[in-house]
Each structure stands twice: as structure tokens, then as C-alpha cells.
Amino acid sequence: MVKFYNTMSRKLEEFIPGGVKKDSIDEYPPVSIYSCGPTVYGLAHIGNFRTFLFNDILRRFLKFRGFTVNHSMNITDVDDKTIKGAAAEGISLKEYTTRFTDIFFEDLKKLNIEDFEHYPRATESIDSMNDIINRLNSKDLVYRDGNSLYFSISKYDKYGKLSRIDPDAIKSGTRYDTDEYHKDDIRDFALWKEVEPDEQGWDIDMGHGRPGWHIECSAMIRKIYNSTIDIHTGGVDLVFPHHENEIAQSEAAYDEPFVRYWLHAEHLLVDNSKMSKSKGNFFTLNDLLEKGYPARSVRYLLMTAHYRKQFNFTLENLENAEQPLSRIDNIVELCLRSKKTGPVRPAVKDRISSLLDEFTTSLNHDLNISGAIGHLFEAVTDFNKIYNEDSFSKEEAESVIEVFKKIDTVLGFIFFKEKKSSQLSxxxxxxxxxxxxxxxxxxxxxxxxxxxxxxxxxxxxxxxxxxxxxxxxx
Ligand SMILES: [Zn+2]
Known part of the structure; x- marks a missing residue:
């Protein structure tokens, strides 16, 4: 049974896609997952990639268990930062965001992160924003100030259930005009924002302007899935206000639950402190690759810790990651060189099946990846012992490779293909x-x-x- 820790209930819950329990996994409908993606105003840093790797493990594990997935990650291509960045360079918003979107996708590939089914863009979902805003307006939850539209939190009594924020702290009628927020300070948020005459804008029924950040995700989810989704993920910093605001808009507009399971990934620290450019501990993926670290080590290291635990990244850890990976490479190589014929010994067969059991059981428990990786290395030790007693037959080697391949559909670092230009034609x-x-x-x-x-x-x-x-x- 797969269990996830649901931020909404603060409990470990059995995972039931579609909300109705079935007898077997193949009877479930595709699992609908939405992951808050990047705002494309600069290069993503390794803290972002830790969260994106968590999304990757989540979808890969569900597929490993036999579910089908229907997974979206949005590209926020219009917000305060992207508009400011494009203006500073004197280029169009599209030109500016396309550049960073392309780099982002290249980085995902370098880290062997699977392609998701959908990558919606905020600017392509204006029609859904219009629908949400009209519905909220018909319920008297929208008010106007100048040409901007705000969601009135004090008129929505269910506000605050995800973050468990104190409703008495609501400063009624005070507003946030920017997309930047102060933690714990509840204010009405902009659904639709006024634009300067020279700024790009879009027309909706309630006027000309551009989207507020929160409504973008609500709109893209509605547009793709059209009803309650199974899993919504994001970094833990998004619980409030971003996800709280998404829930308020979507549930008030459509009178149905927005999301069944909320999964949030913890922060990455670098050298025990928050990453910042001024401290010199800010790394993009390419910063690390240029220092000569393999993308495979980056993938491995960033996924070794459980997603709900803070993880302290250091260059020393990254350097050390090559050692466990070479242990795996060694056993794989031994297997590939095994040529003699012979039966599969019970010791090999048993160890393969216990590895598969332990690996699955760990991940069933709220994606306990560190447990799962630990079991893999215990098995590597045991395979080496068995091999040293008597080398593998070709049949044994093939069955070991087969279990590694199966496990690697989740881990993605055992048979990692470095994207090298030196790859042979x-x-x-x-x-x-x-x-x-x-x-x-x-x-x-x-x-x-x-x-x-x-x-x-x-x-x-x-x-x-x-x-x-x-x-x-x-
Ligand atoms: Zn979002």
C-alpha cells in the first residue's frame, strides 16, 4: 500500500487516486499530478532541482507500482520578475522567458528527469483565469481597486485550512499588490493586475490587465484536469500563501475539492545556510558541471535525503557521491563480463527478490528514498560476496542486471547516460x-x-x- 504524508491532514494517508478504493492498481484512473514549476526569470538553482527531482521520483515510483500518471508542471512566464527582467533588457516578455525556459528543459534532461505529460504556460491559460474570476465575482468574492481585481479573504470562511493560519490574523481589506509576500501576513491577493500603458496585457471580461501569480496555477489545473486532482506538489515555502490562495480560488469557484494529497518538499541548504548569491554558496546546475562534477553525482546526491527533510548540500558531499556510484558500476561491470553458463543459485535469486521487496516497501512509505537507496547498497555488498564465493554465471548476471534496471526506472542513476558530446555514433x-x-x-x-x-x-x-x-x- 502506498502512503503519502498529506500536508492538509498532517498525516500519513493511504494513496487512493480518484478517491475511490479499487481491488488492484491497474483499475485506478491515471494519477493526476500538478507540480509548481519555475518562474523563468533566471537560471534555476540546485535547491529548485532538488524539488524537481522529488517530482521525478514521485512519478517514476507511481509508474513502478503500476499506476499511470498524468503529470503537469507549469512554466510561470508572466509575473513581476519576468516583466521586470524583460524590460531591463529591452526585449519582449516572450523572448526573455523562452531563453530561460529552454535552459531549464536542458537542465532537466542533464539530470535525467523524465518528461512530464504537460508543461502549461501561464500566458496560454488566460481563458481559464477569466472563467475563475467570473465565477468568483458572481459569488461576491472579488473587488476592484483601480484596474486591479482582488480576492476578498474575509468573505471566504474556509480560508487557511492548508497552512492552518489563524483567520483572526486577517487584515480585512488590506492588499498585496506584488507577487512577493511576507510569511504569515494574510492579505487579500491580486487575481488580476493593472498594467502600465506600455506593458503587455490581456483582456478578460472584467478588464484589461495581467494575471496575479496565484491564479495562474489554479487556471492551468482547471484547464488540464477540469476537476479535483490527486496530487499537488511544490516547495514547502509555497504552502502559504501560494497554495492557500490556489485552494481559495479554485474551491470557491467550482464548489468541489481542489486537491486530494498535498506533498511539499523541504529546503536545500548549502554549507548549512540558505543559498544566496552574496554568500557565494549559490549554485546552478552548470556551475557544478563546469567544476567537473558529473550530472549523475548531482542527481544522486540531491535525491539521497527524504523529500520532507532539509538537506545540507556541500561540494565535499558531491565529491564523495562518486564513491557509492562506482560501487554500483563495479558490480554492473562484473555482470557484463560474466560469460560462463550455469544455473541461477538460490542465494542470487533470493537476494534479488528481497532487494525488490525492501526497495518497494521503503518507497511505499511516503517515498522513503534514503531507505530504498540503503537497501540497494546492502544488496550490492551481498552480490559482491556471492560473486567472490564463485563468479556469476551469465544467467545470474542477467538477472542481477534485470533487477537493477527495474529499480533504476525509479532511481535513474544506475544506468545514467551522461549527455556527452563524445558519445559515439x-x-x-x-x-x-x-x-x-x-x-x-x-x-x-x-x-x-x-x-x-x-x-x-x-x-x-x-x-x-x-x-x-x-x-x-x-
Ligand atoms: Zn503554483
């Missing part, structure tokens, strides 16, 4: 193979072996048979 691989074949025919065994090893280092395995040599990627 098919033609280059064929050239190596024919060089190896001529070395073999000239009985230059060392040369033949060194070519095989070189290809293996690049993740290419050769299989010799009487019909010639075939290759495959691992």
Missing part, C-alpha cells in the same frame, strides 16, 4: 568493431580486448557469435 562503433575483428584475426588479443573495454566504458556491450559481432547499449 553508430558509424564510429562499427569502425571500432571492425578494428577489433582485424586485431582478433591477427591474434592481437590485447588490442582486441582494449577496444572492447573502451566501448564498455561508453556503455556499449559487444556480443560475439558465429554470425559476427553485435553491440548494444546498457
Amino acid at each position: 553508430d558509424e564510429e562503433i562499427e569502425t571500432y568493431i571492425s578494428r577489433r575483428n582485424s586485431a582478433k584475426s591477427e591474434k592481437k588479443w590485447d588490442e582486441a580486448d582494449s577496444i572492447r573495454d573502451l566501448l564498455l566504458d561508453k556503455g556499449i556491450v559487444l556480443e560475439d557469435s558465429k554470425d559476427g559481432t553485435r553491440w548494444k547499449m546498457v
